[in-house]
Amino acid sequence: MFRATAPVRPAAPAADGTTGDAAGGQEQGPAGVPRLVGVGRYAPAGPGTPYVPAADREGFYRQLGDPHGVPFDRAGFAGAPRRTSVELARGALAELGPLTGEDGPELVVVAYAAPDFEHSQLVASCVQELLPGEPLAFALSDQGALAPFSALRAAVEYARRCGFRRLLMLAVDQSSQPFAVPAQHPGAVRADAAVALLFEWSGAATPVRGMGQQFWPAPGPAAPWDAELPLVAGAGVRTAVPGVWPWATWAGPGQPATAVWSALADLVGGGPARVVVADHDPERETLAHCTLDLGAPARRTSTGE
Numbered sequence: 001m002f003r004a005t006a007p008v009r010p011a012a013p014a015a016d017g018t019t020g021d022a023a024g025g026q027e028q029g030p031a032g033v034p035r036l037v038g039v040g041r042y043a044p045a046g047p048g049t050p051y052v053p054a055a056d057r058e059g060f061y062r063q064l065g066d067p068h069g070v071p072f073d074r075a076g077f078a079g080a081p082r083r084t085s086v087e088l089a090r091g092a093l094a095e096l097g098p099l100t101g102e103d104g105p106e107l108v109v110v111a112y113a114a115p116d117f118e119h120s121q122l123v124a125s126c127v128q129e130l131l132p133g134e135p136l137a138f139a140l141s142d143q144g145a146l147a148p149f150s151a152l153r154a155a156v157e158y159a160r161r162c163g164f165r166r167l168l169m170l171a172v173d174q175s176s177q178p179f180a181v182p183a184q185h186p187g188a189v190r191a192d193a194a195v196a197l198l199f200e201w202s203g204a205a206t207p208v209r210g211m212g213q214q215f216w217p218a219p220g221p222a223a224p225w226d227a228e229l230p231l232v233a234g235a236g237v238r239t240a241v242p243g244v245w246p247w248a249t250w251a252g253p254g255q256p257a258t259a260v261w262s263a264l265a266d267l268v269g270g271g272p273a274r275v276v277v278a279d280h281d282p283e284r285e286t287l288a289h290c291t292l293d294l295g296a297p298a299r300r301t302s303t304g305e
Contacts, residue, residue, distance in 0.1 A: 032206040033274070034156060034167070035293040038198035039265045042091030043191070048081035048176075061117075061178040073180045077117070080176035083192050085116040086126045089170050092194035093130060101132040105168035105198060107158050108137040111151035112172040113144050113257040114189045127170065135168070144187055144281045145234060145256035147171075149213060149288035152199070156208050159201040167199045173255040186283060190254030195261040200295070210276065210291025216240055217285045225289045230272045232264045236280035240287055247272075251279075268294055 053074075061072040089110065099105075108131065110123045128137040136158070140151045148171040155167040175189040182188065210225060218240040230247040231237075238250070249267065251259035260279050267275065271294060278289035 032203040032209045033291050033293050034152070034199040034201055034208075035295055036197060036264075036268065037200045037295040038096055038196075039268050040092045040095030040097065040196040041193070041262055041265050042088060042095055042195075043193045043262075044081075044083060044088075044091065045191070046081070048083055051078035051082070053078075065179055070179050072178055076180055077176065077178045081192060082117065082176045083174065084118040084121065085110075085112060085123050085172045085174045085194075086118070086121045088172050088174060088192055088194035089123050089127050089196075090130065092170060092172075092196040093127060096196045096198060099132060099198075103166065104132040105135050105166045106133070106162075106164040107155050107166075108135050108168045108170065109151040109155045110137070110139040110170045110172065111147040111257060112139070112141050112174065113147055113187055114174055114177070115141070116174055117176055117178050123170075123172065131168075144284060145260075145279050146213065146281050146284070146286060146288045147257055148261060149211075149277075149279065149290060152290060153208070153211055153213075155199070156201060156211070160203070160205050160208070163204070165201055167201055169197045169199065171195045171197075171258045171261050173258045186281075187256055188254070189256065193255050193258040193262060195258050195265060197261060197264075199292075211289065213286055213288040215285060216280060216287035218280065218282060220287065224287070225276045225278065225291065229291065230267075230275045232260060232267065232275055232277045234260050234279035236282055237278050237287075240280035240282075241278075264292075 058072060065072055108124060108127055124137040124139045128135060140147055140154060143150050148169060152169050155169060158164060159167055172194045173189045173192060175192050219242050220240055223241050223243055227243060231245050232249045234251050249263050251263040260277055264277055274293050276289055276291050280287045
């Protein structure tokens with residue numbers, strides 16, 4: 001069974017015995033900011049395996065595109081690397097390093113902006129079987145570049161209600177599509193990548209701080225986060241949120257779901273103690289941000305070579 005919303009359960013007590021509803025809704029107990037404790041990144045380059053035509057599969061793609069007047073792009077698909085989202089997610093998980101039952105996640109949320117061309121495998125299920133303890137695992141999509149922000153928020157809300165402490169968010173960009181994608185489309189994935197981010201939530205039922213999404217036509221008003229903190233952001237934030245950013249890391253284009261989180265991974269182990277991660281989706285006119293504490297994990301990256 002798949003559940004679309006967090007289960008309704010009594011709020012777990014915070015470290016001091018209070019809950020987030022105590023004292024008239026005031027925040028009690030530990031600070032409600034997720035802490036990044038592990039990161040793995042997988043960004044394979046170069047061609048994939050040789051293309052082997054299959055009539056049933058190509059027929060399936062044609063049936064998918066016919067109602068929309070979109071033809072199957074056989075030449076483009078044959079020339080693409082055709083790495084599945086499962087392959088990419090497994091690669092990022094491997095770079096995260098081995099996890100024991102004690103430090104493994106209790107919850108896994110997979111986020112992606114582009115659909116996979118391979119429909120016979122579920123990323124969340126395939127990842128779950130590689131982790132200790134059979135964590136709850138599901139995927140979140142249909143939110144473009146902001147899907148990972150929603151995934152992290154969903155994970156934290158589960159943690160607040162269920163008492164989870166270790167959360168894994170997997171962002172995946174899979175570039176191979178059986179249909180031609182407009183070159184300037186903001187959701188187009190130009191290179192394969194996956195980022196695995198392991199968080200610790202010590203806030204119990206404390207309301208999460210510094211995290212949100214809101215309707216935001218560009219340009220909008222001043223930043224809805226602590227502007228004194230270092231910023232890691234997508235390029236759209238430059239025009240969506242006016243301001244001067246003396247300490248900012250800007251993500252590149254072509255990887256809507258992973259670019260910002262790859263830039264965050266570069267700061268791990270030698271960057272600031274707390275950052276704001278943000279991105280703006282111009283199609284949906286939505287701004288998302290989250291405040292994160294950075295631990296001191298060893299950043300690992302693989303190009304698949």
